[in-house]
C-alpha cells in the first residue's frame with residue numbers, strides 16, 4: 001500500500017518507519033492514470049466515494065489511498081515472492097480506494113475475504129463503467145419511460161437505476177424518467193370498468209409525456225421498461241406505434257435485472273414458427289395466439305371464439321418464462337409477427353376484427369400493439385389470462401379509432 005498523504009499511522013512509530021522503508025513509490029504518471037481510470041472515486045465494489053473532496057465539509061483534498069491488489073512486499077496481503085516485486089508499480093495491480101476500504105482489504109482479519117480475483121473484478125468493473133459512461137456521445141440520449149401496473153394484485157416498482165444500467169451505452173435524456181404508474185390502483189383486472197378506466201388514463205398520461213409542449217418527433221430515441229397486464233401493454237404499444245426508435249426491455253427473472261443477454265452467433269436459428277389454419281375462411285373471425293412465455297391453450301381459445309375461427313399461432317421453439325433473453329429474439333419475433341399480419345391482411349381484407357391471445361413477456365405484448373397499422377389493420381380484441389380463472393377473458397380493444 002502506498003499512502004501519499006497519510007498522517008494517521010503515527011501510532012506505532014517503528015511500524016510506520018518500517019512501512020515507509022518498504023513502500024515502493026508509485027510513479028506520478030501511473031498515479032495520474034489510475035486517478036483518471038477511476039474518475040477519482042473509490043474502486044471498492046459499491047463504494048464509489050469521491051476521493052478529491054470530503055462530502056460533508058466540502059473540503060478539497062486528496063483522500064485517496066493507492067492500494068495494491070498483490071502487496072508490494074511478498075509478506076504483505078496477497079503478496080508472493082514472484083508477483084510482489086514484479087507488479088509493485090504495475091497499474092493493473094493498483095486500485096484507487098478510500099481509506100476505509102484500503103484498510104478493510106488489507107487487514108489481517110479480512111484479507112481472506114478479498115482474494116486477488118475479487119479485487120481485480122472490483123477494479124475492472126469500476127474502470128469499465130467509467131469508460132463506458134464517458135464514452136457516451138450526445139446522440140445516445142434516450143427518453144426513459146417506465147410503465148407499471150399491478151398484475152393480479154401484485155405491485156411493481158421499477159428501479160430506475162437498474163433501468164439506466166440496462167440501457168447503457170444509451171443514457172437518460174433527463175434526470176428522472178417519465179412514469180406511467182398505476183401501482184396504487186386498487187381495482188383488480190376482473191372488476192367492472194377496469195380496462196376502460198386504465199386505458200383512458202394511459203392515453204392521457206402518454207399524450208402528456210409525448211405531446212405536451214414538445215412534438216414527439218423531437219424524441220430521437222425512447223427506452224421503455226414496462227410491467228403490467230398484457231392488454232394494457234398492447235394498448236401502450238399501439239400508442240407508441242410510429243415513434244421511430246424504441247428500445248424495449250424486460251425484467252429477467254433469473255438475474256433480476258433488465259439487461260438483454262448476448263446471443264450466440266447462430267443468427268440463422270429458427271426461434272419461432274408460425275402455425276397456420278389449413279384453410280382461411282373469411283366468413284369467420286381470426287385469432288392470433290402468441291405462445292412464448294407459455295403455451296396458449298388452443299382448446300380454450302376455440303371454446304371462446306367458436307369452431308370456425310381462423311387460428312394462427314406464433315410459437316417459440318421452446319416456450320418458457322426465460323425464453324426471451326436477448327434483443328435478437330425480440331427482433332425476430334417482430335419480424336415473424338409483422339409477416340403474419342401481412343398474411344392475414346391479404347386473406348381477410350381490412351375489415352374483420354382480430355382476437356389476440358398472448359402468453360409472452362412485456363416487450364412482446366408491446367410489440368403486438370405497436371406493429372398494428374392504424375389505417376390498414378382492423379380493431380384488435382385483446383384477451384387477458386386471469387390467474388385462477390378458467391382461461392382467457394376479453395379485456396379491451398386496441399387500434400379502434402386510434403385518433404378519437
Ligand SMILES: [Zn+2]
Nearest residue numbers: 042047098101
Ligand atoms: Zn471506499
